Amino acid sequence: MEAYEKIKQGERGALLSIGVYIVLACMKLWIGFAYHSEALRADGLNNSTDIVASAAVWIGLRISRKPPDQNHRYGHFRAETVAALLASFIMLVVGLQVLYQAVANFVSGAYTEPDLLTAWTALFCACVMLVVYVYNSRLAHRIESRAMLATAQDNRSDAMVSLGAFVGIIGAKLGFAWLDPAAALAVGLLICKTAVDIFRDSSHALTDGFDEKALQRFRETIGSTPGVARVKDVKARVHGNNVLLDATVEVAASLNVAESHGITEEIERRMGTAHGVKHVFIHIEPEGEGA
Numbered sequence: 001m002e003a004y005e006k007i008k009q010g011e012r013g014a015l016l017s018i019g020v021y022i023v024l025a026c027m028k029l030w031i032g033f034a035y036h037s038e039a040l041r042a043d044g045l046n047n048s049t050d051i052v053a054s055a056a057v058w059i060g061l062r063i064s065r066k067p068p069d070q071n072h073r074y075g076h077f078r079a080e081t082v083a084a085l086l087a088s089f090i091m092l093v094v095g096l097q098v099l100y101q102a103v104a105n106f107v108s109g110a111y112t113e114p115d116l117l118t119a120w121t122a123l124f125c126a127c128v129m130l131v132v133y134v135y136n137s138r139l140a141h142r143i144e145s146r147a148m149l150a151t152a153q154d155n156r157s158d159a160m161v162s163l164g165a166f167v168g169i170i171g172a173k174l175g176f177a178w179l180d181p182a183a184a185l186a187v188g189l190l191i192c193k194t195a196v197d198i199f200r201d202s203s204h205a206l207t208d209g210f211d212e213k214a215l216q217r218f219r220e221t222i223g224s225t226p227g228v229a230r231v232k233d234v235k236a237r238v239h240g241n242n243v244l245l246d247a248t249v250e251v252a253a254s255l256n257v258a259e260s261h262g263i264t265e266e267i268e269r270r271m272g273t274a275h276g277v278k279h280v281f282i283h284i285e286p287e288g289e290g291a
Contacts, residue, residue: 037114095191126162
């Protein structure tokens, strides 16, 4: 699948999230206010914030589709990673807000008994978000998109928020009012952890960090290519949903230019077949030089 086609599919996933969030946020806020559920109202406000996060991901994916220009020779693929980073910040703010409200409710003891309709609303919304999560998670892995993976993880967190609201409301109806803030506290911690994980992954990619185990696999593939005497250096970085690979290899000094070029083409073919790496730059040196 071509890079731009992957991004186009990612945009559809982001738009799906935006549409679902708009519908669910309106539903939760209306029912939460009408039937006196603090948990459901907070869940609705959480979804309102998610609309902004999903819109940021969608904009990042749109920018990623722009072709290379004079100032962006490698294209605009990293806009997708920046979008994932921005989504992590928004998720962290929401998580901290949920934690703050949960702790405040514990301290004040301001527990209310909402209508049972709010519990079924929260459960229904949780099921919807789990379906969206499964769809976007599979899409993210299929198109290898960090931004879509961030969106999917946000979908999962929102499903947990709604489940937490459901448990809290049922607990309040059964006389265990403390379950409401307790569930909110657990959900807030989950949201914060997800946000930190996305931030760590995105910032690692933006600072040209790369998985050492993956680099070792690349090195082994290059080293096993016929004609390669030694792999002198291998470097890689993530550029949106693409991997850019640079390698320096030694070949026999007796080879001519055409023969050496044939080896580089075979390396490129193998990297694409074995690892899906399409952007490969190989520097050839005669064997023994600088050793």
